[in-house]
Amino acid sequence: MERLTSFLCSLPPASSSMYLGMPQCQESMLKARAAVAFHHCRFAEVYALLEGNAFSPGSHPLLQQLWLRAHYMEAEIHRGRPLGAVGKYRIRRKFPLPRTIWDGEETSYCFKEKSRSVLREWYCRKPYPSPREKRDLAAATGLTATQVSNWFKNRRQRDRAATSHQGRTTTGAFLSSDEEFSPPGSPSTLFSCSQQLSAHPPPLRHLGPTQY
Template sequence: MLGGPEWGQREATPPRDAPLPSFGFTQEQVACVCEVLQQAGNIERLGRFLWSLPACERLHAHESVLKAKAMVAFHRGNFKELYRLLESHNFSAHNHSNLQELWMKAHYLEAERLRGRPLGAVGKYRVRRKFPLPRTIWDGEETSYCFKEKSRTVLRDWYLHNPYPSPREKRELAETTGLTTVQVSNWFKNRRQRDRQAEHKDSGGAGDKQLDSSTDDDSDAPHAAAAHAPPLYPLYEHPLAHLQYHHS
């Protein structure tokens, strides 16, 4: 049992593949269950599993368990606990992206709850400025609308070469930058629309604006339509935008 006279000595710490006291599962098996339930989106079952874990400090300090607790806290609307978890452990880089999404989405939801209305692009920007990512889930690299600067550089360089990448090229760009194909498509649409608006302003024309109406799985050639300019496509399609949260 932990906490005996040998506590603190190396030989007193059981190996990772040893069954946990009064539980029957190893630490790695618990971590595996947490990962599987998260990937399956079975948050209620994940919450029950976490509740059943024994009071073992080394188990509850495992990164997969902490990540699972953060996910459950988010879904239950327990944002204070979510922030505490995310700020209390230096998470591995491969977990940063998902945890950053939880952090930002939670702050967006809190701001929307206070204001009583959805946040627009400017509102979300202000929230991000007010609640920057903690260094425990951020590598320190500058981000812009959730795009790392190196990703934006890749997209800008490609845009100068070809502002209308093919679906195959978008997939390759997504793999290179770590973004989704939808994010890549929307970035190019936004950039083309901004350039058209700038050209229109410089020319002093008063006609209808030329709009980029290519679709996400679009053809490679530009299209134009005479209509009122729509808002820019979201720079960052949030993977957690569809989630519902509940009060614990």
């Protein structure tokens, strides 16, 4: 990071204009500047770079994480203590992702809504997918097999806890396990499953790589 900082500082002020006709180079320079600003805790500069420039969809996941981490770190510095899950949730609501690094689709814990819909539909019919089915789900949603496995594990744990709390064993309507992480503007999604789970989950239609 120090080498990158030195390199950026060594560039003459007019260098940025050289990249106006080269979008990929210009975007790489902007991302490098944002990374350096984050490293040196220059949070206002990070926000200005991310909000003031449109980035390609392929850069969105990385820059979204940079946006959130910068806000988390800034809040932790001001408060003098680490943020918990509730604190981070409030930060996300207060500082929504700018459209320059977000395609506008509802997301939850970095999962696109289309991916979550596939997982919810499958869970409703088969909450214990096999390793092969997890790989198929990962390919269909653009997630990793680990992300798929963790989603099912967390969802089962939340449903069991809710069932135990309500004193009944039937599958009812529960909040999605990742609902806490919905960004501002996301509706509170309730999802209910049939009491009889089918052994034949829905066929998978690939959504393409989402990187969320």
